[in-house]
Amino acid sequence: MLFPESQFDFSRLMQMDACTRCGQCQEGCDAYTGEANTSPRYRLNLYRRWLKSQRLPRILAALVGGRRLKPEQVESLTQGVFRCTMCARCREVCPVKIDTLGLWYSMREELVARGMYPRNLDKLREGVDEEHNVYNYPNDERSTWLDFMDDAPEDVVGKPAADVIYFVGCVASYSPAIQSIPQAMAQLLVKTGVDFTIMGEKEWCCGFPLFSAGMGQAASEVITHNLDKVKEIGARIMVFTCPSCFRTWREHYQQHLPGVKMVHSTQLLEEALKRGGLSAGRFPHKVAYHDPCDLGRNSGVYSAPREVLRAIPGLDLVEIEQHGSKSHCCGGGGDLEVSDPDLGTAISVNVLGVVRNTGAEVLVTACQQCKRMFLNAEVQSQTGIKVMDIAEVALEASAGE
């Protein structure tokens, strides 16, 4: 079997029983609106009750806190489980170290298996099934972003063999607002002199949106396909500008590709700057760095982006009050754009307000989804803050050399 089942199990129930109901997860949750079902504490405790009432004989369930939920409570819980960005901030602040993120995944899987989930999420599954991308767009248009570049690198799409594969991901491939990220990354790869390819239509969705939706079992076809293509190319390194693709490849593909190194763009850029394979140039601006959840908390990459930014002369790096493992979420994770887009927008607007307190002129992130969310927030908030990906900053700085 390609991936392990992560259905609800006894150890998860033990974790839920360890919850002291202190509420720190609720305080730390950017998605908590004051409505009960956006509270992680509320969801955890209701779900624990619900599962016990489902799995145990009625008298025993009642003895261990498994009183049956009212239909409206089941409805509220079902909606609430999908009103979460899966950012893991609650896990970081929990004083008894409950793996809340693991619980949220289990809850989604369990509810999807029972047919209790927002039906909009089926569009993601259909897109991945039919066209192998979340938008259900023709997959042979996956690398059309190259057509909009003045100086597009030639002959990099679909090379039969290469040292490095740049895996672009669905969002940056198709979303016009952030296609500047793969455009910048492709130019940076040319500057570093590495032998790289972009898989084009042979690149299929990594499966991340399905795992997020609790539909991970539907990802086996895309994973098998992607693995086969990478083996055919024989690359030594895979680089990702999308932290969610990066995380998914490390968690679900790496074990099948032991000789392939998986790196995020920030790690590749850090290494290139250190060995002199890329000139730092200048970027004379005050910059705040936003840690993407799937790069920071969920992959443990905090220093590489900061090292890249610190290596650029003129760049004045400031920290957002909550950063690193306590970083806010942009509002764009957990498929929230599909299940509750207004909540995602509200989160991004709030967080951009926090960034404004730093006095930064530029908000830099290292994730296409964060950039999309903050660009939309900026349209609403008009803070005057410019939103950029770190690859764009590195390219703009190096262009001045």
Ligand code: SF4
């Ligand atoms: S922070 Fe941890 S212990 Fe406290 S309510 Fe949340 S899950 Fe329970």
Ligand code: SF4
């Ligand atoms: S994962 Fe993030 S959005 Fe979801 S409950 Fe935890 S802190 Fe809130």
